[in-house]
Amino acid sequence: MxxxxxxxxxxxxxxxxxxxxxxxxxxxxxxxCANENWxxxxxxxxxxxxxxxxxxxxxxxxxxxxxxxxxxxxxxxLDHKNLNIDVPFMQGQMCSTENLALAIWKQxxxxxxxxxQLHSIKLYETPRIYVEYFGE
Amino acid sequence: MEQKxxxxxxxxxxxxxxxxxxxxxxxxxxxxxxxCSNPNYxxxxxxxxxxxxxYPDPQTGFxxxxxxLSILVEKxxxxxFDHKNLNLDTDAFKNLNPTxxxxxxxxxxxxxxxxxxxxxxxxxxYETERNFVDYPA
Numbered sequence: 001m002x003x004x005x006x007x008x009x010x011x012x013x014x015x016x017x018x019x020x021x022x023x024x025x026x027x028x029x030x031x032x033c034a035n036e037n038w039x040x041x042x043x044x045x046x047x048x049x050x051x052x053x054x055x056x057x058x059x060x061x062x063x064x065x066x067x068x069x070x071x072x073x074x075x076x077x078l079d080h081k082n083l084n085i086d087v088p089f090m091q092g093q094m095c096s097t098e099n100l101a102l103a104i105w106k107q108x109x110x111x112x113x114x115x116x117q118l119h120s121i122k123l124y125e126t127p128r129i130y131v132e133y134f135g136e
Numbered sequence: 137m138e139q140k141x142x143x144x145x146x147x148x149x150x151x152x153x154x155x156x157x158x159x160x161x162x163x164x165x166x167x168x169x170x171x172c173s174n175p176n177y178x179x180x181x182x183x184x185x186x187x188x189x190x191y192p193d194p195q196t197g198f199x200x201x202x203x204x205l206s207i208l209v210e211k212x213x214x215x216x217f218d219h220k221n222l223n224l225d226t227d228a229f230k231n232l233n234p235t236x237x238x239x240x241x242x243x244x245x246x247x248x249x250x251x252x253x254x255x256x257x258x259x260x261x262y263e264t265e266r267n268f269v270d271y272p273a
Contacts, residue, residue: 011264013152013179013221032219038152039219040179042264080171080178082152126150126181 003119004060005048008070010079013040014095038082043100044130045074046122047108051115061116073107097125101133109135142258143199144187147209149218152179153234177221182239183262184213186247190255200255212246236263240271 015038016030026034033039047070051060077087083095089107093099101123112118124130155172156165165173172178186209190199216226222234228242240261251257262268 009264011178011180013177035219035221035225037221037224038177038179039150039221040152040177041150042181080174082174082176082178085176086174126148 001050002053002060003048003050004063004066004116005046006063006066006070008045008047008067008075010043010045010075010081011040012043012078012081012083013038014083015039016094016096018094038084041125043078044124045070045104046120046124047104048119048122049112049116050119051117054115061113069111070108073111074104077107097123097129097131098133101131105133105135138191140189140256141192141199142187142189143202143205144185145202145205145209147184147186147206147214149182149184149214150179151182151217151220151222152177153222153229154178155233155235157233177223180263182217183268184209184243185260185262186243187258187260188251188255189258190252200251208247208250212250213243216246236261236267236269237271240269244271 015035016033017026017036018029021029023036047066049061049066053060077089081087083090083100089103090100093103101121104123105118105121108121109118118135120135121133122130154174154177155169157168160168162173162175186205188200188205192199216228220226222229222239229238232238232242240259243261244257244259247259248257259271260268261271
C-alpha cells in the first residue's frame with residue numbers, strides 16, 4: 001500500500017459562534033474567534049489517497065487529476081469565501097476546523113476513483129493548529 | 137568601524153478583510169480585485185517580521201531588547217488586528233484599502249514613534265506564504 005498526498009490551500013473568513021447562544025456565552029466559549037465581524041485564515045489542505053501503483057504508469061493515481069478534483073469540489077467552494085455565509089456545504093454547521101475537515105471528506109469521497117481509497121484529510125487552520133480525519 | 141546588526145521579531149495575527157474601492161461599482165471591483173473583493177470577506181494568517189537595525193549597545197550587547205520589542209508589537213499591532221475584520225473593526229482601514237502594502241505602512245507608523253530614532257525600522261508582512269511585502273522599500 002502506498003500513500004499519496006496532494007497539498008492545496010485556500011484563504012477564507014469565518015467566525016465561531018453558536019446561533020442558539022447569547023453573545024456573552026459565545027465570547028466565553030470561543031473567545032476572539034466569536035468576533036461578529038469575522039476573522040480569517042490561510043488554510044492548508046492535505047488530501048491523502050492510498051492504493052497500489054499501476055503496473056504500466058507506476059502511479060497510484062495521476063496527481064494532476066487529483067488536484068483537479070480537489071479544486072473543483074473543495075477549493076472553488078472555499079477559496080476567498082466566508083465559510084459561514086458563502087459555502088452551501090457548511091450551512092447550518094459550526095465552521096470549526098474539525099467540521100470543515102469532515103465536510104471536505106464528504107465533498108471529495110464520491111469523486112475519488114474506485115482504483116484508490118481516500119485515506120485522510122489533514123487541514124491546517126494556522127501553521128500551529130491542524131486536524132486530521134480518517135473517515136472513521 | 138563597528139558594524140550595524142539587524143534584529144528581527146516574528147509575530148502573527150489572523151484577520152478577515154476585503155479589497156474594494158468604494159467609488160467603484162461591484163463589477164469594477166470584481167474586475168480589479170477578483171475574489172479578494174468578496175462582499176462577505178475572506179481572511180488570512182498574517183506573518184509579521186519587524187526588523188530593527190542599529191549598533192549593539194556596548195553594555196547590553198543588544199540593538200534592542202527583543203522581549204520589549206515583542207511587547208510593543210503585541211500592544212501596537214496584534215491587539216488591534218488579531219481576530220479582527222480589518223475593514224470593519226480597525227480605525228486605520230476605515231478609509232484605506234487593507235492591502236498587504238497598506239497594512240505594512242500602517243504597522244510601520246504604529247511602531248516608529250515607539251522605537252529610538254537612532255534605530256532603523258523595517259516591516260515585512262506575509263499575507264500568504266507566497267505573497268509578502270517590505271516597507272520601507
